[in-house]
């Protein structure tokens with residue numbers, strides 16, 4: 570099967586400045602990969618290139634085997650950008666924001682029954698069903714992030730790409746996110762996450778790819794060597810705890 574994401578020697582520039590210098594990264598179908606690295610190491614740029622928002626200057630970037638420049642099947646991809654304002658200043662309810670996640674499915678047709686059901690399922694998954702009619706402005710930071718995740722899930726994607734989904738999110742919302750993600754992974758969804766800390770998502774991660782200055786510094790595959798934060802090198806990671814690292818008790 571074609572990998573969900575494949576980058577080969579990808580370079581990218583932002584404002585004439587080279588930012589990615591030959592990134593190789595493959596995310597196989599059903600894999601859960603964390604992109605780690607210090608601030609400015611290029612994590613968001615990798616993700617934004619993957620969703621077609623940053624042009625690839627050289628190298629090859631493919632989604633499900635199709636070069637990103639020719640990729641049109643965006644309904645297969647759910648993207649949660651780095652913390653942003655869901656409504657961009659326009660008054661919108663939580664449901665309206667999540668409805669937008671069905672756009673790739675329905676185009677400009679009105680929402681049908683299947684769309685409404687998918688939106689309901691996504692709101693349930695992130696535990697915001699009771700807030701569906703509320704303005705997004707009334708949500709806390711963590712709830713706001715959950716609304717953006719619900720928007721991505723409403724499209725029922727095969728590939729979920731999230732840029733720092735835990736940033737500024739309270740522990741309660743982090744746990745809801747871990748449970749939500751766990752359910753997606755059980756369905757076979759492929760996941761690429763930008764993270765600063767693995768936190769409650771740690772048991773779900775198969776592999777961590779650490780970036781440094783626009784290059785892949787290293788890849789960590791053993792669960793016990795997964796760094797807790799980007800700053801940790803495997804050799805100075807804390808002693809493994811008594812509990813097995815791949816436990817799912819928190820979920």
Ligand SMILES: Nc1ncnc2c1ncn2[C@@H]1O[C@H](COP(=O)(O)OP(=O)(O)OP(=O)(O)O)[C@@H](O)[C@H]1O
Nearest residue numbers: 583584586588606607608609610611612613614615
């Ligand atoms: N619009 C832009 N124009 C020019 N340079 C940019 C632009 N956006 C980001 N950069 C630079 O590109 C580099 C990579 O940024 P990127 O946001 O991909 O890093 P990151 O690893 O995601 O960082 P963070 O953890 O802070 O989000 C940084 O040096 C950043 O300053």
